[in-house]
Every structure is written in structure tokens, then in C-alpha cells.
Amino acid sequence: MIRTPLRPLARVLQARERGENPDLIERENRRLRQEAARDQARSRAETRLLALSLLFMCAFVVLGARMGLLAATEPMEVSRGASEDISSARADIVDRNGRVLATNMATHALYAETRRMVDPEHAAQELARIFPDIDAARMVARFTDPNRRFIWIRTRLSPEQMQEVHDIGEPGLLFAPREMRLYPNGRMAAHVLGGASFGQQGVRAAEVIGVAGSELFFEERLRDPARIGEPLRLSLDLTVQAIVTEVLEGGKRVLNARGATAVLMDVHTGEIISLVSLPDFDPNNRPPPPTEGEPADSPLFNRAVQGYYELGSVMKTFAVAQALEDGEVTPSTMIDTRGPLTWGRFRIRDFRNYGPQLSVKDVLVKSSNIGTARIMQTIGAERQQEFLRKLGLLESMPLEVSEAARARPLLPDRWSDLSVMTISYGHGMSTSPLALAAAYATLVNGGHKVTPTLLRQAQVRPGEQVISERTSQQIKLMLHQTVQEGTASFARIPGYPVGGKTGSADKPNPRGGGYKQDAVLATFASVFPSHEPRYALVVTLDEPVDTTGPEPRRTAGWTAVPVSGEITRRVAPLLDLRPVALDTANATLLAAQ
Amino acid sequence: MRSLLYLFTALGVIALAAWAYRENHLTQSAMNERSALEREISNLEGSLRIQRAEWAYLNRPDRLRELVDINFERLKLVPITAMHFGEIGQIAYPMPQFGADLGETIEVFGAIETLSETLEEQLP
Numbered sequence: 227m228i229r230t231p232l233r234p235l236a237r238v239l240q241a242r243e244r245g246e247n248p249d250l251i252e253r254e255n256r257r258l259r260q261e262a263a264r265d266q267a268r269s270r271a272e273t274r275l276l277a278l279s280l281l282f283m284c285a286f287v288v289l290g291a292r293m294g295l296l297a298a299t300e301p302m303e304v305s306r307g308a309s310e311d312i313s314s315a316r317a318d319i320v321d322r323n324g325r326v327l328a329t330n331m332a333t334h335a336l337y338a339e340t341r342r343m344v345d346p347e348h349a350a351q352e353l354a355r356i357f358p359d360i361d362a363a364r365m366v367a368r369f370t371d372p373n374r375r376f377i378w379i380r381t382r383l384s385p386e387q388m389q390e391v392h393d394i395g396e397p398g399l400l401f402a403p404r405e406m407r408l409y410p411n412g413r414m415a416a417h418v419l420g421g422a423s424f425g426q427q428g429v430r431a432a433e434v435i436g437v438a439g440s441e442l443f444f445e446e447r448l449r450d451p452a453r454i455g456e457p458l459r460l461s462l463d464l465t466v467q468a469i470v471t472e473v474l475e476g477g478k479r480v481l482n483a484r485g486a487t488a489v490l491m492d493v494h495t496g497e498i499i500s501l502v503s504l505p506d507f508d509p510n511n512r513p514p515p516p517t518e519g520e521p522a523d524s525p526l527f528n529r530a531v532q533g534y535y536e537l538g539s540v541m542k543t544f545a546v547a548q549a550l551e552d553g554e555v556t557p558s559t560m561i562d563t564r565g566p567l568t569w570g571r572f573r574i575r576d577f578r579n580y581g582p583q584l585s586v587k588d589v590l591v592k593s594s595n596i597g598t599a600r601i602m603q604t605i606g607a608e609r610q611q612e613f614l615r616k617l618g619l620l621e622s623m624p625l626e627v628s629e630a631a632r633a634r635p636l637l638p639d640r641w642s643d644l645s646v647m648t649i650s651y652g653h654g655m656s657t658s659p660l661a662l663a664a665a666y667a668t669l670v671n672g673g674h675k676v677t678p679t680l681l682r683q684a685q686v687r688p689g690e691q692v693i694s695e696r697t698s699q700q701i702k703l704m705l706h707q708t709v710q711e712g713t714a715s716f717a718r719i720p721g722y723p724v725g726g727k728t729g730s731a732d733k734p735n736p737r738g739g740g741y742k743q744d745a746v747l748a749t750f751a752s753v754f755p756s757h758e759p760r761y762a763l764v765v766t767l768d769e770p771v772d773t774t775g776p777e778p779r780r781t782a783g784w785t786a787v788p789v790s791g792e793i794t795r796r797v798a799p800l801l802d803l804r805p806v807a808l809d810t811a812n813a814t815l816l817a818a819q
Numbered sequence: 820m821r822s823l824l825y826l827f828t829a830l831g832v833i834a835l836a837a838w839a840y841r842e843n844h845l846t847q848s849a850m851n852e853r854s855a856l857e858r859e860i861s862n863l864e865g866s867l868r869i870q871r872a873e874w875a876y877l878n879r880p881d882r883l884r885e886l887v888d889i890n891f892e893r894l895k896l897v898p899i900t901a902m903h904f905g906e907i908g909q910i911a912y913p914m915p916q917f918g919a920d921l922g923e924t925i926e927v928f929g930a931i932e933t934l935s936e937t938l939e940e941q942l943p
Contacts, residue, residue: 326875332865410875468880469898721901796898805901 232256314405314431317448318457319419319440321464322497322682326457328419328441328509330434331408334388334401336380337429340369343398352394353379356387369398381424381432382406402429407441409509415467417503417528418460418627418680421512437512438526440680442628459682461497466490469796470500474765477789478504481770485522487529488765488793489659493667493753495683496676498625499761499801501660503529520736529766531625532633534656537766538731538782540751541652542598543701546590547669548613549601551697557587557704561597569644574599574651590704591712593728599647607641610649616692617668618675623661626680633658652729659749663764666751670705670725670759673698699818706756706815710808713781716788717752721805722798724791725759726752728782733769745769748782750790754798757811761801765790 232255238248319328343349346369354362357380368377382404383391391399407422420439424432436442444458470488478486490500507513507525516524522533549555560583567574576594589597602610614620622634636656638645648654657665660678667676668689675689693701705725709717717724729749732741749766753759770785771778779785799805876882887896 325878326871329868329872329875331869331872408872410872411879412881414880464880468884472884719901721904795900799899799901799903805904 230255230259232259313449313451314434315449315451315454316405316407316422316434317450317454319448320457320459321462321467322459322499323463324457324459325464326410327415327460327462327464328407328409328422330405333404333406334383335378335404335432336383336388336391337400337402338369338377338379339398339400340371340375340377341398343369343396345396346370346398349394349396349399352396353391353399356390378427402432404432405434407434407510411464411468412510413506413508414464414471415462415501416506416509417530418462418498418501419509420628421509423512436628438629439509439528439627443626460680461492461495461499461682462501462680463499463800466797466800467500467502469800470793471502471504471506473789473793473796474502474504477785477792478767478770481767481772481785481789483767483770483785485529485768486766486770486789487533487659488763488790489530489663490793490797491663491667491676491678491762493671493676493759493762494686494688496664496667496678497683498660498678498680500797501530501680503527503531503533528627528629529768530659530764531623531627531630532658533766534633534635534658535747535766536653536655536731536734537657537659537662537747537749538652538729539593539595540662540727540729540749540764541655541657542590542593542650543669543705543727543751544614544617544619544665545598545602545605545610545650546586546704547693547697547701548605548610549586550700551613551693552605552609554604555586555601557585557700559586560584561586561589561594561600563589563594563597563600565596567596567599567647569647572644574647587704587707590727591708593708593713595651598650602646602650603643605646607643607646610646611641613692614649614655616675616690617665618677619655619657619661619665623658623664623678625660625678630660635661652731659764659766662749662751663762666753666764667759667762668692669701670698670753670762699815702753702756702759703815703819705753706811709752709756713783714750714752714787716783717750717791717794719754719791719795719798721807722754722794722803723756723806723808723811724752724754724794725756726750726787726790728787730781730783744778744780746780748780748786750782750786752790752794754794755803755806755811757806757814760803761798763790763794765793 232252233248234251234255237251241248241251314330316330318326318330321327338349340346347366350360350362350365350369353365354360360379368374379399380387383401388401391401404424409416409419409421418439420441421437422434422441423437425435426433436445436448440458440460441448447453448458470490474486474488477483486502486504488500488502489498491498505525513525515526521527522529527533550557555561562582563576563580563584564582565574565576565579574595576596580588580592580594580597584592584594584597586597586601588594589601611620620635620637622631624630635658638649638654645654664676664678668674672688672695673691673693675692677689702725705727706723708714708728709724709726713728714724714726717726727750729747729751731747731749733745733747734740735742747766747768748770749764751762751764753762765786767786767789769780771780772784775784887894890896
């Protein structure tokens with residue numbers, strides 16, 4: 227740096243010549259120098275200040291961000307029993323109105339640490355007194371076995387039992403906190419809920435895991451730590467479920483049926499309002515799976531979902547719907563019903579002779595096998611399969627219970643022309659009551675495919691159009707007439723017009739070949755109110771007999787229909803349905819044609 | 820001047836250390852309190868769940884039905900059917916209620932007296 231002298235000689239000399247004061251020059255130069263130094267110092271200070279302020283800003287931004295993050299995170303609450311990496315927490319299950327179907331309850335398990343025990347014999351005797359199924363001698367042997375240090379005695383204790391064990395005063399008997407799955411309604415909706423049991427067990431906690439039904443299907447959802455506090459809301463209605471169970475149980479008892487099942491479904495959303503399968507069980511105390519006999523006779527078997535049976539004449543509705551949809555017939559087309567209809571070695575007969583011909587409507591109303599087979603002859607195997615596939619009857623019907631995916635319909639190996647005819651009236655192909663309810667819902671809701679669900683739906687999401695609105699109207703009228711004029715007279719409920727179709731199928735012989743004598747599966751598939759259906763109800767009774775008449779009656783019209791009618795009579799007022807006069811329903815249906 | 824600065828710095832460090840120590844303990848006690856509260860909350864939630872389970876158990880449909888049967892004499896509850904619905908027109912329009920029975924004595928204040936006085940004045 228070139229330093230400018232304060233008193234440059236040349237300028238001083240010039241100034242002296244001019245007679246000026248040379249000190250002024252020095253002063254001027256000093257001023258300039260000081261100004262330069264001041265500017266430099268200021269710019270340096272400014273840089274430092276900037277750097278510092280940046281630093282502080284960064285620090286504050288970090289702090290602010292952290293505080294913001296803390297404020298934004300959801301407050302966390304510890305859940306009970308979450309320790310040792312085993313979480314026993316499990317969300318509640320409630321019905322559509324929020325009534326508790328399954329909940330968790332704190333209880334205790336009992337275990338012994340043998341090293342801490344003071345008087346094993348006394349403890350064993352006292353335990354045997356409290357729990358009658360404990361053998362004192364064996365318990366003493368286990369307590370005094372030098373190889374054992376730790377023994378589980380009981381997985382669940384009631385508060386009274388706990389107090390009694392506490393009163394023994396044995397320091398080696400210890401309690402482990404447990405969460406217990408509780409189904410306060412007992413057997414109600416047992417097949418839907420399934421049941422729960424313990425998974426991994428530790429001293430401080432034990433996993434509660436679902437073993438069947440929706441408990442198993444929604445395992446991840448129910449144990450998701452973020453959604454523990456939010457109950458799983460099912461579409462079931464507990465009150466309706468209770469009534470359906472009560473009526474079905476009564477029907478099963480009176481008609482001496484081996485089993486019974488009922489499915490009540492919303493035809494627009496596919497929500498299952500009620501699903502009952504009898505015999506049932508108590509999910510609080512789930513019986514072990516059967517080791518002998520037919521699995522279908524076990525109370526654990528969910529007839530509505532797993533029970534794929536040949537359901538008989540209820541399937542005729544699908545044949546008629548397809549023929550109407552494809553434009554092959556109209557409701558008034560006359561069909562040749564002279565019998566028997568011979569096909570190779572096979573003969574198709576009717577329950578009774580309906581004369582030489584019937585209209586398509588009467589084929590359904592009077593339930594003529596020959597008529598349905600004739601209608602289907604023109605359609606053929608490929609189109610029939612296509613139609614049944616669209617209704618979802620050729621695959622397992624999905625539902626949010628663990629058993630649903632495992633059960634599949636039985637279909638003919640080779641879909642021959644004979645299969646086409648037998649399937650048209652419900653033999654040669656199996657269907658579950660649940661799938662049947664969904665298919666009937668599809669037919670009457672305007673033709674939109676219905677997928678059954680156990681979850682409460684906020685809105686209607688119409689599925690694929692399977693049949694046209696027009697065909698749907700025609701089917702509604704025919705189902706209505708079947709009840710009003712045909713085989714299902716017991717379903718005429720004052721105030722609630724019902725439409726439906728009966729089916730009485732001979733049960734196939736379990737030893738293979740042919741059908742059993744006097745063993746019938748009676749089904750009634752109905753929709754109500756018939757003029758603008760909102761609910762579909764399928765009732766199936768296994769081997770029912772009505773013995774009130776002079777001779778035993780087994781057909782659905784005498785068994786499944788009265789039970790179904792009683793269910794409708796009882797539940798319809800609870801389902802938000804206003805009673806209507808039969809004439810109004812007739813008029814609405816006829817006007818829509 | 821410089822020693823004064825050192826003194827103040829040292830005092831500042833001591834003060835900050837004391838403050839940090841205090842904050843640390845406050846935080847710990849707050850955390851203890853928090854976990855105590857959480858325990859209390861989860862205990863309360865547990866008892867709430869038991870209450871709810873008990874409520875559900877006591878209100879289970881089977882029991883309610885039995886209660887209805889037992890108390891039929893008093894309550895006369897029957898299942899609701901289509902017969903229990905009615906039209907608006909079937910409900911009788913409530914008649915206006917008269918509050919006072921005219922047969923009893925009526926207490927009246929004020930006006931009547933003046934009225935009677937005026938009446939007396941008018942009498943011949």
C-alpha cells in the first residue's frame with residue numbers, strides 16, 4: 227500500500243510560495259486518511275455483524291423448527307400393558323350404532339416362581355380348593371420339581387379368584403397383568419366376530435390375537451397402534467341381529483332343523499345388517515375345532531359364508547332374469563311345460579303338473595323346473611356362466627371374515643347342456659346364502675353389482691351394471707307376485723310387502739351319488755319392501771320338518787318362509803321402514819313396468 | 820476494565836449453569852408428573868373400558884328381553900310391528916286446557932273494589 231505523506235513536500239513548497247498555511251494541507255490529508263480507515267472499519271464490522279446475525283438466525287430457525295415440530299406432533303398416550311415389546315392393546319369392535327361387540331378388559335394371569343415359595347403343599351391345596359379342576363398332588367409335584375422355576379397356573383382370573391389366591395399369602399404365587407378380549411353380548415354375532423386368544427406371552431403382558439372371523443381378518447387394523455383408540459365400526463345392527471337370532475332359533479327348534487342361517491343385507495350398499503348361523507357358540511369361550519364328524523355340523527362352521535349348498539329353486543330367478551335381460555323372452559311369453567323333459571337318460575320333472583304351458587312370469591311364480599330348463603335351453607352354457615360370473619356366483623363371495631376366502635362354490639367339471647338346465651333350477655352348482663343374498667340384492671337394486679361388506683358404509687357406491695333397470699323392475703314384480711300368488715304365502719306381512727322366491731333342494735348324499743331321502747335344504751330368498759326394495763333377506767334351514775299337518779312337510783313354503791316372514795315382520799319396523807298398503811305397492815310396481 | 824469483564828463472564832457462566840441445573844430438574848419433575856398422569860389416564864381408561872363393557876353386558880339383548888318378559892305386567896312392552904304406526908290424522912288434536920275450575924272461589928285484587936265503589940256512588 228502506498229502511503230500518502232501527510233505533508234507532501236511539493237505541495238508544501240507551492241503553498242509557501244503562495245503564502246498559504248501548509249498546515250492546512252496536513253490537516254486535509256489527515257482527514258482523508260482517517261475517513262478511509264473509518265470506512266474500512268465500518269465495512270469489516272458490518273461483515274461480522276452479518277455473519278453473526280446469520281448464525282443467530284440459523285440457531286433460532288433450528289430452535290423454532292424443533293418447537294414447531296414438537297407442537298405439531300400428536301400428543302401420545304401410553305397404552306396399558308405396552309411393555310417388553312409385546313403389545314396387548316386391541317381396538318374395540320362396535321356395531322353400526324356404536325354398541326360394543328368386542329372390547330378389552332384388564333385381568334390377571336397367575337404364575338408361580340417356585341424358588342420364592344414358602345409352603346408349596348399348602349399353596350397347592352388352597353389352589354385346588356379355589357380351582358376345582360386343579361389336582362393338588364400334581365401341583366405339589368410341579369412346585370417341588372427342582373428343574374422348574376416358573377409355572378403358569380391360570381391365564382385368566384376373575385377378581386374374586388384373584389382375591390382368594392392373594393389370601394393364601396404365598397409369596398411365590400404372582401399375578402401377571404393381562405388384557406382379555408370380552409364379548410359382552412355372548413353368543414350374539416359369534417360367527418362374525420370369531421374370537422381371540424393369546425399369542426406371545428410375557429410376564430408383564432400378552433398379545434391378544436384374533437383367531438377367526440373379523441377378529442382375524444382385521445388383525446392388523448385392530449392392533450395398529452395409531453388406531454387403537456378408534457373402534458372398528460361394523461355394519462351389523464345389534465338389535466336386529468338379536469331379533470333375527472331369536473326368531474331363527476325358535477324356527478330351528480320348532481322345525482327340528484339341524485342348522486339354520488339368515489343373512490340380512492342392504493341392497494344398495496351391500497352392508498350386512500345381520501348374519502346368523504345356527505348352531506352358534508360363545509366367542510368368550512370358543513370351542514376347539516371338531517376332530518370328528520362333519521365339519522359342517524360344528525358350531526364353529528359359518529353356514530352363511532362357508533356353507534356352499536345346492537339351493538334349488540331360488541336360482542330360477544337368475545335364469546329368468548338372464549332370459550329377460552338378453553331379450554329372449556318377455557314376462558308374458560308362453561313356455562312349453564309338458565313333462566317330463568327328457569335329456570338323454572335324464573328326466574326333469576315338476577313338483578306337480580302345471581299343464582301344457584305357462585307364461586314366463588308363472589314359471590317363476592309356480593316354480594316350474596321344466597319351464598326354467600326350457601327357457602335356459604336357448605341361452606346355452608357360455609352365456610349362463612358369463613351371467614353367473616357377473617353376479618359373483620362362480621367365485622367365493624368376499625366378506626371381511628377370515629373364513630370367506632377359503633370357501634368356494636362347487637361347479638360342474640364339464641358345463642354341459644344338461645348342467646345348464648339343472649343349474650337353471652338350482653341343482654349341480656352350489657351357492658352360499660351370503661352369495662345368494664348379494665345376487666338378489668343385485669337383481670332388485672336397479673341392476674348394480676353388490677359386494678357384501680361388514681363395514682359400515684358412509685355412502686352408496688354403485689357397482690357394475692349387471693342387468694338393466696327395466697329387467698330389474700320386471701324381476702321385482704315377479705318376486706312380488708311369487709309371494710302374493712305363489713309358493714310363499716306365509717311371507718305376506720301386513721304393512722310390509724315382500725317379494726321372494728322359495729327353494730327346496732334335496733340334500734346330496736354325503737357318501738357320494740344321488741340325493742338323500744327326506745332331507746331337504748329349505749331356502750327363502752326375499753327382498754322387502756317389494757316395490758322399492760331396501761333389504762334382502764335369505765333364510766336357509768337345514769333338514770327342517772313341519773309336523774303340524776297330517777303328514778310331515780319339508781318344502782320351503784312351510785318351513786323357511788314362515789321363519790323369514792316372522793323375521794321381516796319383526797325387523798322391518800326397526801329398519802326405518804314405513805308400512806305401506808299392499809295396493810300402493812302393487813300400483814307402484816305396475817306403474818314402473 | 821478487562822478483569823471486570825472476566826468477572827462478569829464468570830458470574831454469567833455460574834448463573835447460566837444454575838439456571839440449566841434448575842431447568843433440568845424442572846424437566847425431570849415434569850416428566851415424572853407426566854408419566855404419573857399417563858398412568859392415571861390409562862388406569863382411568865381401563866376402568867372406563869370396564870364400565871363400558873359392563874354397560875354393554877347389562878344391556879345385552881338377551882338380558883333386556885328377559886327383563887321385558889319379567890316386567891310384562893307393569894310395562895306391557897311388545898315387539899313393534901306395522902300395527903304400531905299411524906297417520907298424523909289419527910292423532911287427536913289436543914283440546915285447550917282450562918287452568919282454573921270455575922266452581923271454586925276466585926281471589927281478585929284491586930280493580931273489583933274500585934269497581935264496586937264506583938257502583939255504590941252511582942247508586943241512588
